[in-house]
Amino acid sequence: MTALLEVTDATKSFGGTRAVDSCSFAVQRDTVTALIGPNGSGKTTLFNLITGYLRPDSGQVRFNGREVTGLDAGTLYRRGLSRTFQQARVFPQLSVEENLVVAGGYSWRQLLTRRVSRADRQRAGRLLEEFRLAPVADLLASELSYGQRKLLEFAAVLMSDPELVLLDEPTAGVNPVMIETMERHIRQRHAAGVTFLIVEHDMTFVMRLCDPVIVLDQGKRIFTGSPDEVQTNSLVLDAYLGS
Ligand code: ADP
Ligand code: MG
Numbered sequence: 001m002t003a004l005l006e007v008t009d010a011t012k013s014f015g016g017t018r019a020v021d022s023c024s025f026a027v028q029r030d031t032v033t034a035l036i037g038p039n040g041s042g043k044t045t046l047f048n049l050i051t052g053y054l055r056p057d058s059g060q061v062r063f064n065g066r067e068v069t070g071l072d073a074g075t076l077y078r079r080g081l082s083r084t085f086q087q088a089r090v091f092p093q094l095s096v097e098e099n100l101v102v103a104g105g106y107s108w109r110q111l112l113t114r115r116v117s118r119a120d121r122q123r124a125g126r127l128l129e130e131f132r133l134a135p136v137a138d139l140l141a142s143e144l145s146y147g148q149r150k151l152l153e154f155a156a157v158l159m160s161d162p163e164l165v166l167l168d169e170p171t172a173g174v175n176p177v178m179i180e181t182m183e184r185h186i187r188q189r190h191a192a193g194v195t196f197l198i199v200e201h202d203m204t205f206v207m208r209l210c211d212p213v214i215v216l217d218q219g220k221r222i223f224t225g226s227p228d229e230v231q232t233n234s235l236v237l238d239a240y241l242g243s
Contacts, residue, residue, distance in 0.1 A: 003029070004028065004029040005081075005195075007023060010023045010046065021219035022220065023220055025224065026197060030193070031195060032092050032196040033195075035121060035198065035214050036215055038219055042219040047199065050083075051081060051166060052068075056069065086172065086199075088146065095150055096128070097124055099152055103156035104160070147174040154182070155156075166199075169199055170182050183208075187209070206227065207227040216236075
């Protein structure tokens, strides 16, 4: 069976920096795959290449058996590939509920003129319940804690009913209770059939949630394996210890 996501020889430079360097890997359906690597190893750039926020200089991205290299983020989102950002991105001046509705593809004008279908209002309502955001549904997103904003961003990407979700550091800057909440939601959605690719620095989180683990160093994939294999692999240890 073909992989859900295949990246082949992706390269992206910024000036003289090769942020991603002939990088190839695959994400199999129904996995929670981790993408780890030292700071600056190219993880976020790779996410940007996969999700249409940057074009690779060369190389290919295939999603669901079709080439999607260079397609814009909106098209990919509608096809079932969505992502969150390292610094949570929500609309601060919209309410929590409105953030979900807008993520479902509505313009602000449609929101203001209440031209939102009942089905999409209901979908937003279910996500508010699932993520326990219903009590804060009418607050502005700017009034939420940082952790709640990350949770809202996660809920918002689910409005499109994605097949593959990329999470960029879901636990960064988030308190321990919220980390558990985040983990629970990832597990629930994974059980419901969503595939995940997760960039994360918290290794205990990665080790208990993810398999396989892909390791990047200086823009290249240096290892793919189970959490146990990664912890004992000398290439990986060298990359982290900088030797
Ligand atoms: P990671 O997410 O693994 O920490 P990044 O993908 O953010 O790594 O960065 C990889 C390399 O590319 C770093 O050297 C970084 O400074 C550089 N880089 C990333 N984005 C840009 C950009 N927009 N302009 C210039 N350099 C960038
Ligand atoms: Mg990053």
